[in-house]
Amino acid sequence: MSGSSAAIRTSSKREALLDAAEALFARQGYRAVGIDTVLARAGVAKMTLYKHFASKEELIAAVLERRADAVAATLAERIAAAPGHPRERLLAVFDWLEEAVRSPGFHGCLFIKAASEYPAPDDLPRQAALAFKEGCRQLLEGLSRDVGAGDPQGLARQLQLLLEGTLVMAFLQRNPRAASDARQAAMALLEAAETTP
């Protein structure tokens, strides 16, 4: 089995580590969870972890990158499945948000928390978080352009504030209501941006 270094990148042990790490970090925080806890949950030996990742920080970064890809794929899917009207496609993002926040596995935004715990500019987790949020912004900007907003970049940034605010408040209050508030606010901003070119 898997003798090449390409295979290492998709090793089942590697996936098990990422699964365990993501679940534990999401629930308890990054610094609060030790390597040994991750190993025990993944059923993997310590040396195997350090064969795949140079350090705990790189493990965290890998978790974030995998999660970023998963979110991007899900969002693309939802947008493609939405009715053709650009407005509906943009609102599909907020529909996804509502679902994400309602999910029992939701324990706050993995990226925001990562940046909170590794705040130095050159910390890997912070960089991964920044890259992900920039990707979200670009997605919203494209959708904003499609709806014909006068200032699609500005609208995208405003919508992102609603999105991030929802992630924070839903986590803090343990209550998904923020998501419907965000959707309603997004519609209002959308209307204002459409009529004010």
Add this chain to the structure above:
Amino acid sequence: MSGSSAAIRTSSKREALLDAAEALFARQGYRAVGIDTVLARAGVAKMTLYKHFASKEELIAAVLERRADAVAATLAERIAAAPGHPRERLLAVFDWLEEAVRSPGFHGCLFIKAASEYPAPDDLPRQAALAFKEGCRQLLEGLSRDVGAGDPQGLARQLQLLLEGTLVMAFLQRNPRAASDARQAAMALLEAAETTP
């Protein structure tokens, strides 16, 4: 000096500890900073810390409570100083936000980060964060009522999303632009809420 327990609560050592802790926690995170680092910065002995606070977690909670009071006082002041029009008073909150986010001492919201690092429902820091954000919501609700919004509670929750989103994005991007986006979005939401009672 200060022999009574009332005096202990305003001891200069206590203030020094809170000052040092707040500065260090804000910059590096709560779990990343050890007790000894706080002690060294405050110039205080370990036993003195544990005379004032039962644990590190209670120190953190005390930092958050003091900060909550300070923010509430500043906000009340700004609102009182704003022109009489209710709309201007509400926007004064966003003016404060812009200043807070522009300040060189800004390293993200102390409360959001506390909840990220101590996410269990019965963790003191999380509870302090929740209480503070609820206070913010109530403040916004009062101001929303004053401007004559049809649904002041809903508007307040929407505005809070913008606020929290700004704190997150300004921290992540190390860029205060989010604050002006939030202000602009707030004005749009305000207008929509005024005309749609």
Add this chain to the structure above:
DNA sequence: AAAGTAGCAGACCGGTCTGTCTACTTCGAT
């Protein structure tokens, strides 16, 4: 002057952290 107290420095405790290393097993490919 005497007594009490707030604060000091720093040793100390048990435990946990990340990361390294060794010796052994498992198993597929040759």
Add this chain to the structure above:
DNA sequence: ATCGAAGTAGACAGACCGGTCTGCTACTTT
């Protein structure tokens, strides 16, 4: 059958953690 890679268990290092405890100093109150 054998060789080598991947993985395992677990000891180990060295640092650091939060928290406790013991003396000692200096000052305030009586």
